[in-house]
Amino acid sequence: MSVTDTTSGLTLNQILANSSKTTTTSTTDGLAAATGSATGNKALGKDAFLQLLVTQLKNQNPLSPQDNGAFVAQLAQFSSLEGITKLNDSVTSLSSSYKSSQALQASSLVGRSVVAQTGSAYVDTTKSLTGTAVIPASVAGATVTINDKDGKTVKTIDLGSQSAGNATFVWDGTDSSGAKVDPGTYTFKASASIDNTTTDLVTYLPATVNSVTLSQTGGEMMLNLAGLGAVALSKVQTIGL
Template sequence: MIDATTYLNNVTRNDKPKTPSKELGKDAFLKLFVTQLKNQDPVNPMKEKEQLAQLAQFSSLERLTNISKAMEGLAKTVNTVIGLTSTGYIGKTVMAKGFSVSKKGAETTSASINLPVACKSVYVDVFDKKGALVRSVEMGSKNAGKFDFKWDGKDKDGKAADDGQYRIVVRAEAPSGKKVLANIEVSGKVKAINTAGGQHVLELEDGRKVLLSNVTRVVA
């Protein structure tokens, strides 16, 4: 007696994996089913309920396969549409979840920091691309909510840091002494849209990259 699961396991067990063909799968299953009927024991023939159960199982498997393929096609279509519509971000300044800021000359990009609770002390640490601490900026006490941060581009000795990209980390502490995790959004002007690994990536004018899915708002 065969069933759809056994059939699929048998036809897909090869030395080299092959993509199963939908049409061949149908024909092969039906041929096996008919062969089974022809060669069944006359004294102990397959019961009608067993036949119907096999056909129903195959029919259900076929429907699930069709639904799965339809969903894959829909997902690809939606992803394509999102990619086309996201070109509207080009030339716009966006805020997105992230940790990177950039410096060019006397200009640095800004960030928005959101605290879930009031904090007695808040520090924003600035690290270079090698992971070295460049500057630790004391922000004092802060209420719950958002506040803007803009690094002045100077290191801990008061000298101008090199141009490039930097990473910021927020150290916040509640009155109870408990560490507080802050949410950070960074800003930048969109230059281009790229697709990598099925995800849409916004390329900013300063070279930074943010996921389209991480964009929280368009500033201008």
């Protein structure tokens, strides 16, 4: 029996060199195929990452294998990627639950009366309006000036001397002559002399919630108040019936 030499005179070094070239090409093609099939036009996920790792193991050069430390580092990256993916899923679930809770809360506010930090209010002058002025320090005197929608002064309420805190005032819907005024939007400007300087004060006034606007980006809930427009929920002091 005869044996035919198929190496055509190639040396062992040449054979190994050709094997290395073939392995390198195979590895590159395998990784490219794995990347293309696993990812397509999408972001690289944990499944694609694992597929690339397995492909790298299958196609590594047997004469120059991948360092063990490099594989351990890649496995650690894979573990971190899987943890981040689970964390993202949990955050997404919590966000969805929060939005549902916020929507339920918003529906319960519609039609209710609130007291919000604002300088104007829609007033039904057949009823009395009760507001609050915030006094930052003890003052000898404070006033609340009520103007109509045209800026004309309707009435001025004298609060007298006040200590630091909240000063309550009541408007019965009449002008300075005692006549009833028409319902509508009125502005309330509270002021006091502090350190010989006239200082504007923060006022809290009642209003009715007509509707609620929910932020799609996780921002603050906005209450649409009758005659006032949108007011942030954080500016609401009291929620009534």
